[in-house]
Amino acid sequence: MAPSLHPTVDNGLTKGRENFAGGKLYCHCSNDKVEVTLAGDTLHSHLCGCSKCWRPEGSLFSMVAVIPKDNVKITANGQKLKIIDESAAIQRNACKECGVHMFGRIVNPHPFKGLDFVHTELSDEKGWQEPQFAAFVSSIIEAGHDPKDMDNVRSKLKDVGLETYDVLSPALMDLIATYTAQQAGKLPSKL
Amino acid sequence: MAPSLHPTVDNGLTKGRENFAGGKLYCHCSNDKVEVTLAGDTLHSHLCGCSKCWRPEGSLFSMVAVIPKDNVKITANGQKLKIIDESAAIQRNACKECGVHMFGRIVNPHPFKGLDFVHTELSDEKGWQEPQFAAFVSSIIEAGHDPKDMDNVRSKLKDVGLETYDVLSPALMDLIATYTAQQAGKLPSKL
Numbered sequence: 266m267a268p269s270l271h272p273t274v275d276n277g278l279t280k281g282r283e284n285f286a287g288g289k290l291y292c293h294c295s296n297d298k299v300e301v302t303l304a305g306d307t308l309h310s311h312l313c314g315c316s317k318c319w320r321p322e323g324s325l326f327s328m329v330a331v332i333p334k335d336n337v338k339i340t341a342n343g344q345k346l347k348i349i350d351e352s353a354a355i356q357r358n359a360c361k362e363c364g365v366h367m368f369g370r371i372v373n374p375h376p377f378k379g380l381d382f383v384h385t386e387l388s389d390e391k392g393w394q395e396p397q398f399a400a401f402v403s404s405i406i407e408a409g410h411d412p413k414d415m416d417n418v419r420s421k422l423k424d425v426g427l428e429t430y431d432v433l434s435p436a437l438m439d440l441i442a443t444y445t446a447q448q449a450g451k452l453p454s455k456l
Numbered sequence: 457m458a459p460s461l462h463p464t465v466d467n468g469l470t471k472g473r474e475n476f477a478g479g480k481l482y483c484h485c486s487n488d489k490v491e492v493t494l495a496g497d498t499l500h501s502h503l504c505g506c507s508k509c510w511r512p513e514g515s516l517f518s519m520v521a522v523i524p525k526d527n528v529k530i531t532a533n534g535q536k537l538k539i540i541d542e543s544a545a546i547q548r549n550a551c552k553e554c555g556v557h558m559f560g561r562i563v564n565p566h567p568f569k570g571l572d573f574v575h576t577e578l579s580d581e582k583g584w585q586e587p588q589f590a591a592f593v594s595s596i597i598e599a600g601h602d603p604k605d606m607d608n609v610r611s612k613l614k615d616v617g618l619e620t621y622d623v624l625s626p627a628l629m630d631l632i633a634t635y636t637a638q639q640a641g642k643l644p645s646k647l
Contacts, residue, residue, distance in 0.1 A: 403626065406633035409642040415630050429628040431621070437592065438622040439606050442597035451600040 268410075270421060270422060271326040272311050273385070273396055276426045280392040281306065288390030289340070292360035292367060299360045300341035303365045307332045307385055309437065310394045312427065314404040317358070319366035319384060325405050328396055331380035337368055339418035347413070355382055396427060401432040459601075461612060462503050462517040462543050463577070464587055469616045472497065472585040476478060479581030480531070483551035483558060490551045491532035491556045497524045498576055501585045502629065503618065505595040510550070510557035510575060519587055522571035528559055546573055567635035579598070587618060594622040 285306040292299040307330030320327035339346065346367060349357045356367040360424050369382035385393035399422045406412050419429045432438055446452040460466050467527055476497040483490040498521030511518035530537065537558060540548045546560040560573035577586035588614045597603050610620045637643040 271561045315548070318519070325498040363537075394512070397602050403629035403633040406630060407637050409637060412630050412634045415626070419626065427564065429626070430627060434619070435610065435622060438594035438636065439597060443603045446598050446600060450599065452603075456603065 269321075269324050271324045271328055272321060273328055274312065274326070274422065274427070278395050278427070279391075281310075281311075281390035284339065285357050285390075285392040285394070287336070288393075290367060290385070291389075292342075292345070292365040292387070292389035293363040294345075294360060297342050297345065299339070299343065299345050299365075299367050301383070302338045303383060303385075304336040304338070305332065306392075307394050308380075309385060309434075310385070310396045310398050311434070312399040312422070314399070314401040316404065316408045317355075317357070318351070318369070318382070319357070319364070321386070325410060326399065326404045328384060328386055329382050330385055330394060331377065331382055333380055334370060334381045337383070338380045348433075357382075374448075376441045383431045398434045399427045399429045400433050401431060402429045424451055460512075460515050461609065462519055463512060464519055464601040465503065465517070465613065465616050465618070469586050469618070470582075472501075476581075476583040476585070476623040478527070479584075480578045481558060481576070481578035482580075483533075483536070483556040483578070485536075485551060488533050488536065490530070490534065490536050490556075490558055492574070493528070493529045493531045494523055494574065494576075494579075496523065498574060498584075498585050499571075501576070501587045502623075502625070503587050503590040503613070505590070505592040506596065507561075507599045508544070508546075508548070509573070510548070510555070512577070516601060517590065519575060519577055521576055521585060522568065522573055525546045525561060525570055525572045528572045528574070530558075536568050548573075554564035565639075567632045589625045590618045590620045591624050592622060593620045 287303040287305040290301045308328035312326040313329050316324055318327040318329050345359050345360050346358045349359050354375055355371055357366045357369045359366045421445045423430050447454050473517055478494040478496040481492045489497040503520035504520050505517050509518040509520050521557050536551050537549045545566055546562045546603050548557045550557045562569045613620050638645050
């Protein structure tokens with residue numbers, strides 16, 4: 266059986282709903298679930314092949330999106346959260362018991378500071394923004410995926426309408442480069 | 457006037473010749489030119505937006521390709537060469553007088569070790585492999601290019617038939633990821 270790329274892709278993409286109002290994310294514990302409430306839809310949802318983010322068991326890709334951090338509130342059992350790596354650019358707040366990442370927050374200067382990283386599949390609600398592209402595709406090889414299968418992986422992603430990138434999308438890469446140029450004084454801080 | 461992306465693109469792409477036999481590269485000095493002889497055509501020729509490689513004055517992109525290092529010989533005035541940064545992964549051997557990079561060599565373990573990086577526009581011969589894609593496109597912003605011009609830049613590149621990437625091409629990214637996985641023991645050393 267072919268491995269799962271991600272449940273969102275394996276069964277075909279379902280579009281999100283416009284003006285979706287957000288909802289709650291739950292960790293995978295059977296009791297005393299950590300609950301995080303998102304006050305609105307997410308942005309820049311995408312599949313990601315990097316190995317750092319939480320993903321469903323057996324999936325080659327994670328699905329991750331961002332949301333302004335003021336729209337993210339821990340609404341139950343926050344005492345079960347711990348930061349996996351305080352030194353990482355994105356501080357992933359995971360449930361100590363089931364290991365699911367509830368949100369990733371950036372605390373140091375970074376082009377995406379102010380945006381939290383979340384996995385909307387942890388919600389029972391339907392209507393979240395669907396993935397817009399697939400990022401860091403070649404990185405699944407680094408976790409041991411067979412390089413000979415990559416044409417197949419990229420084809421499947423494109424078949425469901427996801428453009429594939431080995432970094433982030435051009436729009437996001439341009440944002441990062443602009444931030445870098447501004448920090449280095451190569452571009453004015455106001456554009 | 458719009459800035460030059462690169463002379464190869466500004467005037468439209470000219471295809472290389474099959475079984476092209478190679479030729480000589482010359483630095484830009486008027487006298488005692490450094491001469492490097494390439495015994496064969498190059499591979500993976502591409503435009504590159506990173507800021508490290510030599511490019512013609514006024515070009516937003518460099519054009520760079522690889523060739524097995526055994527096919528690269530310094531055939532005149534090698535005493536004028538110096539390595540720009542011994543600690544860089546690619547040791548760029550440049551003419552001390554005119555500054556042109558004659559070849560870049562990898563001496564430490566690296567997925568592309570054994571391949572030298574060269575700029576075939578330094579040759580008078582016609583027939584070198586034409587660029588196959590454009591790499592590190594978003595990086596031109598880091599050097600101060602206006603982010604608002606990026607749609608235009610990517611369109612122009614695509615118009616002449618060059619796919620655009622913000623890292624290397626998928627084939628090369630897969631090679632790098634495979635090497636990384638092998639080094640980390642995630643994939644067998646022989647595939």
